[in-house]
Amino acid sequence: MLIKGESRATNSLALQKSKNVKLKKKTSQIWKTSAMIPKAKSKATSFLALQKSKDAKLKKKTSQFQKNVQRNDEEIQRGVIYISRIPYGFFETGLTKYFSQFGELKNVMLARSKKTGASCGYAYVEFESYDVARIVAKVMDGYLTFGKIMKCECLDPWRVSPDLFKDKNIRPGNCPLVKRRASAISKVCLLITAITIPPSMY
Template identity: 45%
Template sequence: MASKTSTWNTKADLVPLEKDKAKELRARISKIKQAEVLRPGAVFVGHIPHGFFEPQVKRFFSQFGTVSRVRLARSKKTGGPKGYGYIEFECEEVAKVVAETMNNYLMFEKLLKCEFIPTERLHPKTFHGSNRKFLKPTRRSTAIRKHNKPKDAAATLQSAMRLASKNLGRKRKYAALGLNYDFSGYDDMAKKAKLQAASIVTPKVPKSEEEVKTTKQEPATLLLDSSDPEISFKTPPGVSKVKKIKKAAKKQT
């Protein structure tokens, strides 16, 4: 039995539309008059089922009109599709009809979400890289990109301190064996990283007297009635307790 990916390459396995849907769509597209200068139109497609990749999307939507470009959103780390993408048709009117007709169309237990996107709203890099085959990133390329990523001052300081700490442990091991090991390269690197990190930290500006007065608030007070010992109050932080003592009633003479 052939795999699912290989069967998509044959025309017989193209997913057809429902008869009523296909008839309505083709009738609306046939009414569109072909202009001398065609203006392209883009359609946003969401809720794309898994396994429906760029070649399948292009072949499926090509039955409605000429598809110029297709680009699906993919993860930069794994290369897996995110379930949405953009399709550019050669004719803008065809794109509008497809977006209106194919919206909420059930495909592989998912409702397609289609919306026409005007050219003015499209980002210049929406179809960037759509003319070449997508290659999934390998572990090697991911590791190289992560290793060569420029580090900030905090990451540089952390790396330098880690190397200096390992070098100190190495010195102690060699000293216990009676070997003279003196290498101060990592220590100098750590000192340089500390100076660089300290120069980036902005000093705190002291507040003025007016700001200190406005921000300083008097602590709240909580009145406690000591006449009823069964009731206990939990004092919130920053609140001072003040006991309220009731005077005993004078005896009548």
């Protein structure tokens, strides 16, 4: 009876050893296959890098947007209308007289050419109140003046740049190109007089 018990114990030990060997083989195969699969960490890092580059662009855009939006309350309340298809002859004085009847004006700028100073056919009118500008834009949109149908649009506050009215004083006599031409002509005249007239005549 003792011999039979020993044989059974040895058989069970052999079976356990064989099972352990099979498990080791399976686990080694699993580890090999997992090593062949690309790691998720590298993908995550590349994805994060892409997000960082996009975030930098978004930060630039938002900073520019905030610069236009973050102004004083008075500047935000102001209303600017854009007028196009303005007939020739309807200049700054006419625009101020006509639009001042609707409310108080801050700035009036008729877009003019920097080369000749001639009218470009569109203008910007700034009112002290945004609500007044919105009403004026609705009333004047499609208004017939001097044979032309004018188009008016009220601009949102974030669309209005602080340098919008910097060229409002350009006229045909003082546009930048005319000034350059006048200074160049005066220099040429001085050179001609210096060459033609001898020094003894001065």
